[in-house]
Amino acid sequence: MVGTRFFLSKEEKKVIRKQIKASHTLLKHEGISTTPHPTESVVVANGGLGNGVSREELLSVLTEAEEVESLFMPPHKPYAFVTYRSVESARRALTQLNGQKLQSEENSITLYLSYVNSVTFEEEKSVPLPEGLVLVEEFVSPDEEAVLLAAIDWLSSNEDVTAQKSLKHRRVKHYGFEFRYDNNNVDKDKPLRAGLPDECLPVLERCVKSGLISIMPDQLTVNQYESGQGIPPHVDTHSAFEETIISLSLGAKTVMEFRHPDGRLVPVVLPGRSLLVMRGESRYLWTHGITPRKFDMVPACSPHSPASDLGTNRNLTLSKRGTRTSFTFRKIRHEPCCCAFPSTCDSQGAASAFSPSPSSPPSLPCCHADATRLEEEYVHRVYNAIASHFSSTRHSPWPSVCHFLSLLPAGSVLADVGCGNGKYLGVNPELITVGCDRSNALVQICVERGFQAFVSDALSVPLRTASCDACISIAVIHHFSTPERRLAAVRELTRILRPKGQALIYVWAFEQEYNKQRSKYLKEQIKDMQHISKGTNSKLSVHTNRTAFNTQDLLVPWHLKEGKKQGEEDSGENTKKDKKTSGNSLPVFHRYYHVFQQGELEQLCGQVAGVRVCRSYHDQGNWCVILEKD
Amino acid sequence: MKLLTHNMLTSHVKGVTKGYPLLIKATEVKVNEVEFNPQFVSRMIPKLEWSALVQAAEEDLPGELVADYETNEEFLKKVHRILLEVEVLEGCLQCPESGREFPISRGIPNMLLNEDEA
Numbered sequence: 001m002v003g004t005r006f007f008l009s010k011e012e013k014k015v016i017r018k019q020i021k022a023s024h025t026l027l028k029h030e031g032i033s034t035t036p037h038p039t040e041s042v043v044v045a046n047g048g049l050g051n052g053v054s055r056e057e058l059l060s061v062l063t064e065a066e067e068v069e070s071l072f073m074p075p076h077k078p079y080a081f082v083t084y085r086s087v088e089s090a091r092r093a094l095t096q097l098n099g100q101k102l103q104s105e106e107n108s109i110t111l112y113l114s115y116v117n118s119v120t121f122e123e124e125k126s127v128p129l130p131e132g133l134v135l136v137e138e139f140v141s142p143d144e145e146a147v148l149l150a151a152i153d154w155l156s157s158n159e160d161v162t163a164q165k166s167l168k169h170r171r172v173k174h175y176g177f178e179f180r181y182d183n184n185n186v187d188k189d190k191p192l193r194a195g196l197p198d199e200c201l202p203v204l205e206r207c208v209k210s211g212l213i214s215i216m217p218d219q220l221t222v223n224q225y226e227s228g229q230g231i232p233p234h235v236d237t238h239s240a241f242e243e244t245i246i247s248l249s250l251g252a253k254t255v256m257e258f259r260h261p262d263g264r265l266v267p268v269v270l271p272g273r274s275l276l277v278m279r280g281e282s283r284y285l286w287t288h289g290i291t292p293r294k295f296d297m298v299p300a301c302s303p304h305s306p307a308s309d310l311g312t313n314r315n316l317t318l319s320k321r322g323t324r325t326s327f328t329f330r331k332i333r334h335e336p337c338c339c340a341f342p343s344t345c346d347s348q349g350a351a352s353a354f355s356p357s358p359s360s361p362p363s364l365p366c367c368h369a370d371a372t373r374l375e376e377e378y379v380h381r382v383y384n385a386i387a388s389h390f391s392s393t394r395h396s397p398w399p400s401v402c403h404f405l406s407l408l409p410a411g412s413v414l415a416d417v418g419c420g421n422g423k424y425l426g427v428n429p430e431l432i433t434v435g436c437d438r439s440n441a442l443v444q445i446c447v448e449r450g451f452q453a454f455v456s457d458a459l460s461v462p463l464r465t466a467s468c469d470a471c472i473s474i475a476v477i478h479h480f481s482t483p484e485r486r487l488a489a490v491r492e493l494t495r496i497l498r499p500k501g502q503a504l505i506y507v508w509a510f511e512q513e514y515n516k517q518r519s520k521y522l523k524e525q526i527k528d529m530q531h532i533s534k535g536t537n538s539k540l541s542v543h544t545n546r547t548a549f550n551t552q553d554l555l556v557p558w559h560l561k562e563g564k565k566q567g568e569e570d571s572g573e574n575t576k577k578d579k580k581t582s583g584n585s586l587p588v589f590h591r592y593y594h595v596f597q598q599g600e601l602e603q604l605c606g607q608v609a610g611v612r613v614c615r616s617y618h619d620q621g622n623w624c625v626i627l628e629k630d
Numbered sequence: 631m632k633l634l635t636h637n638m639l640t641s642h643v644k645g646v647t648k649g650y651p652l653l654i655k656a657t658e659v660k661v662n663e664v665e666f667n668p669q670f671v672s673r674m675i676p677k678l679e680w681s682a683l684v685q686a687a688e689e690d691l692p693g694e695l696v697a698d699y700e701t702n703e704e705f706l707k708k709v710h711r712i713l714l715e716v717e718v719l720e721g722c723l724q725c726p727e728s729g730r731e732f733p734i735s736r737g738i739p740n741m742l743l744n745e746d747e748a
Contacts (some may be wrong), residue, residue, distance in 0.1 A: 370710055372745070410669075410670075411670065411674060411677070413638070413677050415638075430670075432634065432674055432677065434634075434635050434638060436741075438742075440738070440740070443718060443738050444736065444738065447736065447737050447738055450631070451647075452632055452634070452635045453738065454631070454635070454639070454738060454739040454740070454741055455738060455739070455740040455741060456740075456741040456742060457742060457743070457748075459748075460642045460743060460748055461642075462639050462640055462641065462741040463638050463639065463640065464638060464639075464640045464643050464650055464679065467638050467677075467679075468638075469677075529706025
């Protein structure tokens, strides 16, 4: 076993003793059987990830002796398995390395090698692919692959030919629409003369038939990567393309890395002739990229193991990169993106496509157009997305509002401008009620409940002048982002009232505590912060739910959950407990609010001719007025 | 959309002086059964734009309100049916002056205006 001498030195005896001890430990604690008979496989005790030895460190020691065919280092274990090309090679390695010291960090580790009959390892839970990601192997045949590759005429590309030849950059060609790298978006108004190459049609038809896509893509980007080329991690611009993105890999395989904002990394092997389908999180939230490398670590392919499965620690080998060409098919998006991932969504305020940075905060608008855009992104888009969850948290009508409604004479015509889920439309059945809201999703809920409602803007209510006996606007006007728009909203309420008609308006109060009474919105132990920060810049800050306000214009988070849950009444904003249990992947929406200071609502209404404030009060964190038309 | 709601609606397209009654172009109409409450209906009548209702209703309603309509049960039932039982599920509402069409989908009229129409 050790050397050819018959007599062993003291040192050699010591090594043998320790080696045997190590073997016993392996058997007893790890269930690994060693054998005195030479085999190709060797277990290296003390050479494991579990005792702080890195793969690089171990490999450098091992390769000093014999060439290693494969090295398997089970995570968290204090040993590793080495396979050699031949039994002879293993013998030589064992002779040379047994008792070898290895310097790892500050520790000096002694390696003990023993033969094993088989390399055993636990079947590990493989790292799941990002949500929405599907890989279909062998999607095209080698013949089809050849046809597709031949269809690309690189020389006729508009791009600078010298830039291509420098090999610093991968080659790119676009069809259908030009993708611009200066703003990571598409020139939707300038379709390219040539559409998608005809050769792509069979592949696309196959995608539709397999149910992988439902709409035919109208944009194609062909990327050609030589060994050593890659593409930095990025999220495909939400506003440029519809959800589903399909990418066909031709030529050599590569490893694409998906990164989640929370730091998780999932490497995915993309074999040649495979099709990658990105939807949901994998499309909107995870970044994807290809590290510029000449070699990738890929599993030693066995016929049964999925090539994409880099998560398990099977025998990994190095795969030399070859030229890979990808065909990425996308459908141009013409409406703004309203996905559930605002942090990476440029339609919803996110900054760059190249990193999932937190939303670039919007500024307070200085003109009507900006205001419309702000409200579209931070009010209307959000309510449409959260409608069902929002509705489930708005189930109890506020008593004071009900009181107002109950005092109205039977047969009164009531308009609820900004009716939301119709919470107040049925409170007094003696009334003729109609609701309107900006959110189609919320209006649908009203109609489902049997109420009459329509979709409209509170700044232009399509009701006849003086057609209503009364109207209510509960938690609506605080969503308008300029004083002019807030005033216009009050004017509309006044216009639709008949003479002597009354309007009830509720808006969120800056002062959440009034007359020593804390509103239900605030958490018990939070101290009051009455300081109003006007801010040195006009950027809107994100509010911390259930705390006092420190600025009047802000974004209030909404943590989306499934509808039908019993949530908090006042605003649906979660308690800390809910926040803890919700995972990283729950989308958060930001709604714009202008919270009113004491007296501000009255002052606003005072600017409207033909109407007077007959009552003004504070109710559960809201400033309220009752107006009467002359 | 019930005809009661339609009676209150008007077009708000910029430049329009009288945007009602909106012309109803229905492609799908449903008739529901709603409990008849004569008092409720008779209270409703004075609030209505009567001529708009006459125009919208396909049945013939008198051009002018009859006297003592409150006690005319047959009349009230007719009004009840028109106002509360007939429902336009699909179609559109057309502005009488500008011709602009507002779609009705799943019973919901969408009265939103574009930037240039507001």
